[in-house]
Amino acid sequence: MLAPGRCGRVARDRIMALLAENKLAPDLDADLQHVIQALSDDDLATLARTDSAFLSGGFRASNTSGLRVRAFQMATGPHLISDSFRRMLARHSLNHSLIALLSTAALVDLRHDLAVLFGPSRVLLGALLDERQEVREIADRWLHQDKTPATSNPEQAASHLRERFARLTEAMGAVGANAPITRETWQDARQQLEQQLRDARAETRKLKGVEERLARARDQLAAQERELTQVRTRVSETETLLRQTTRERDATRTELDRELRHREERLLAAVEARLAEEAVGWLAGAHAVAVEATAQNSAPGQEDIVVRAEAALIRQASADRHSGNRVQLIARLGTLESRLAETRDALANALHPLPELAEIERLLAAETDRLTRLLRRDGERSSLEATLSARFATAEPNDLPALRSLSDRLVALGGISAEAGARLIEALQRRQGLIHTTALPSAKGEEPSDPTAIRLLKHALSGKSAAVLLIDGHNVLFGLQGRYMPPQGAAVPTAAARERLVQDIVRLTGDRPTCRAWIVFDGPSRSESTAASNVRVTYSGGEGEHRADTALLDNVRFFKGTSGIPVILVSNDMSLGVETRRLGAATLSAADLAAFL
16 A cells, blocks of 8 residues: 555555555455454544644644545655654554564565464554554555465464474563563553553543533524524415515516507407496396386277387387387488489589588498398398398207298299398397297296306397307317308318308397407407407407417406406316306306307
8 A cells, every 4th residue: 555666665654545456455455444344533633733734724623524534645645754653553464463463584484374364454454554664565565466365274374484483482472371460560560550540530531521511512402493493384384475475566567568468359248248248237127117017008009000010119229229220221221322413412402512511422332332232122122031030040959940941932932032032041040049048037037057157148138138148269160160160161260260150150149239258269460350349359469379269368367357257167177167267257058058059
């Protein structure tokens, strides 16, 4: 382990790290560890106070574990070690008890026998720590030449040693057997025992002081640990509160940003909700007027049939805003047609036509065309079509299939035109939707199995209460593939499928102002459109899947937070339905919606 000198001498008092290819390296390493562990605490404390290597490192004398680690690093490192450190290691190795007692020649001659009895690494380590320069040089050659001891068994090695030290062992035997115990020998032994006793008592006093300091240190450590636990608890509570506050702040900021982005949408939504609630009030008064008028005119034959017809038309206009608006629009159309005729006559006979008169003629013509299309007066209806339309408006549910086939047969036979047949089919569909919405049970006999969403939708469509109908567009298209998607068609809903769904919702709710419908589709860019006065279509925009879900949930939160109007979500998405119900809205499946279409 001592580093070799280049000029035939060893670099004094240095123990080097063993080469990896040396076979004795692990054993020497272990033996050196044992020697360092055998050093007493006093030796280490002395070493820490006197050795320059320890003084420069800032080691405390009480830190014995750190001192032992540093001692091992010094012994196996490339730097020189002090004489005191080498002698300290030698006292606890085989050098103190054997190697130092033998001459250099005896060590050379008896190396193999000693290695067999005590181990090669222990003999080599004891020689490397020897006081004699020549012994360390020999040991250094043994180390780097890596000559393993000659093979021999312990009996042969012991026999060889007994032969070499026969005279000494005989003298030792004679003295041991016959030497008398003298007073001087007894006093020397007594002094040694007394010294050992004093040393033990001093060590005991030191240990007592150490125990007292250790107890105080333990108490201080326990107090510090309790305080640390309290601090950690407070820190944990503060961190939890901080995370909660951060989440609330982020949620509020997100909600504020969302509201700022969609202020116009929120304003329109609030207007829609208010209109629905106002429509309920209108229809409630109309229902009361109709009931009162019906009670007054319940006796047949009391009034002329013409007067009864006029009263019935007035009550119908009061009960049904659509009919009342239609009467007003017809009257306005008559006025516009009269003014248009007068304007055209003036233009035809004027010597100097005014520019504003021509502009008025253009505007009157455009408004007349618009009202004509709105009132479906684009073509004269035959008496047969008018009769069938009136019959379809009062048909019973069981008669609807027969009336549908009747209109188809009349078109096939040429009794009515194809346009008239389409108008009859539209009237039949309106009657079918009305049957769905008016077939409400009485308040006392209401079916308990009827879901809340279906009941709310029926009441909204019949004018008994207001409601907002939110529709998850693409989800409904996939849920009703038999209606909107062909059996062998595109894998995703087409524009035609979306348009058909919009038209179905318009037909269902367009003339029912108490129900405000809002259809939301997934889309790459956000856009808004109005399909009817109470039907809006939105493309959500954004990225990723379920883009419409965010817009739908935003609308649910808005309506539930700003008004008490019921909200109905139509979707087959289970997770979206759970979140919607948590927010206080009702959910309706696509199949349940199909029953109303």
